[in-house]
Amino acid sequence: MTATASDATASEAVPAAAHFRFFELEVLRTRRLGHSFLRVTFGGESLAGFRSGGYDQSLSLFLPPAHEEHTVLPSTDEDTWFGAWRAMPDADRPVMRSYTVREQRRTDGGADEVDIDFVLHGDSSPASYWAGRAVTGRRIMAIGPAVARNKSVRFQPPAATDALLMYADETALPAAAAILDRLPAGTRVSAWFEVPHADDRLDLPTRADADITWIVRGSGAGKERTERVVELLRAAGLPAAEAPYAWLAGEAGTIRAVRRHLVQERSIDRRAVRFTGYWRLGASEEELLAEAYSGRAPSEDPASAL
Ligand SMILES: Cc1cc2nc3c(=O)[nH]c(=O)nc-3n(C[C@H](O)[C@H](O)[C@H](O)COP(=O)(O)OP(=O)(O)OC[C@H]3O[C@@H](n4cnc5c(N)ncnc54)[C@H](O)[C@@H]3O)c2cc1C
Known part of the structure; x- marks a missing residue:
């Protein structure tokens, strides 16, 4: 696919x-x-x-x-x-x-x-x-x-990765949970998971050494919501690491802002940030597809999408 x-x-x-x-x-x-x-x-x-x-x-x-x-x-x-x-x-x-x-x-x-x-x-x-x-x-x-090694597995940390950073909203929590399921013991993970309600803070079994911060969304939407997430990240300490890898997925506007924060303010190598907009506020998936077919979608190169 x-x-x-x-x-x-x-x-x-x-x-x-x-x-x-x-x-x-x-x-x-x-x-x-x-x-x-x-x-x-x-x-x-x-x-x-x-x-x-x-x-x-x-x-x-x-x-x-x-x-x-x-x-x-x-x-x-x-x-x-x-x-x-x-x-x-x-x-x-x-x-x-x-x-x-x-x-x-x-x-x-x-x-x-x-x-x-x-x-x-x-x-x-x-x-x-x-x-x-x-x-x-x-x-x-x-x-x-039909084959396990396929392009729709986007989580591809390089072998040298010594710390994982994760951000997911509720749409990407299933993916984050499946990633955590598979990580080997001792993998250092700092994760921020944003959900609409307190009881969406699901159990996330993992052998990894995972430090998970739940962000329970308030009433804010759009820009206000994105700013709150970035503020929380800005205030957070990141683990000392030589080769961090970041995996970000969720609402497209928030994902872009989180990526920008990690690359511009935290000096994480942009090539080590895998980011995927799972949905976009105000746009159905048809509308996103229509943009893609018309060539109006942001470039495939994640760097130029910012
Ligand atoms: C690779 C990938 C994996 C995904 N995995 C999952 C998954 O496991 N579980 C999951 O729930 N979603 C997942 N999503 C997101 C899901 O595809 C979108 O949320 C999709 O838009 C839902 O379709 P819909 O018909 O409900 O809404 P649409 O008809 O596409 O959208 C209608 C309106 O609802 C808004 N909207 C869409 N999703 C949400 C939401 N979650 N909350 C609030 N408003 C929303 C849109 O902005 C639009 O205004 C994934 C997306 C991608 C790209």
Whole structure:
């Protein structure tokens, strides 16, 4: 899957060769994790070929319009699906949204399962609406990884990394949690996780030596919210490190400001900062994709996105 928007506003659209393919996902069960999070566990026979690379592995979900129970795509052929999907009438076209594989596992009975943690942020947004009504047996389509080493795992710290810095808002908390899950014992991590509510401060099991600061969002939005996050970071001590690596994901405006702070005020090498806008305040994922197709999206080079 090639990221067609820049890393500052990533969305995935087109499957790259054999690394990605279509899967049919069937809802097995749901579980509320906190005020904002709903875990949807998917199964289905096609998951036998699903190979999550772990960490912040993402995938593209196709979610049905409100009047359909299941996702129906006119084609899942690598060469024709995109044109066929785009040609569907607006009212019938499933929306494509990027999400994170929180966990893939095989049950004792040999069945494959995938967890995706959805932020419920209101019924006027298609993915949030769908998740809020997900029930056992509903089927959706996804473009997901068929090989574990794939481009949709963005967390790639160089071998020499001696400290990790992480910032995530709620949309990127599933990815941050999956990263923490996998880190080896002793990895030094300083993390700032911003969530809407106090009970969104989920348990994050890890063997890493992780110092986690929760930022529970106040009523501020947009610029005010971003400034609060940067102020908190500015006041924080960073671990002494020769080769720090930063992983930042969340609302695009906040991510850019956090990156700027780390690069300009903390002198972190810009090449050691992996930053991804998971959503943008006031813009749906279609609007971000439309920008990407029209060439109006920020450049693929993260440095020039600032
Ligand atoms: C690589 C990647 C991985 C992601 N992983 C996850 C994940 O695991 N879990 C997850 O919940 N999200 C994840 N996201 C973010 C998710 O794709 C976006 O939040 C998406 O916009 C949700 O689609 P929607 O249909 O609900 O809203 P859209 O129709 O896309 O947006 C409608 C409106 O809602 C706003 N909006 C979008 N998301 C939020 C939000 N969370 N809170 C408040 N307002 C919002 C938009 O600014 C817009 O104004 C990921 C994004 C990327 C790029």
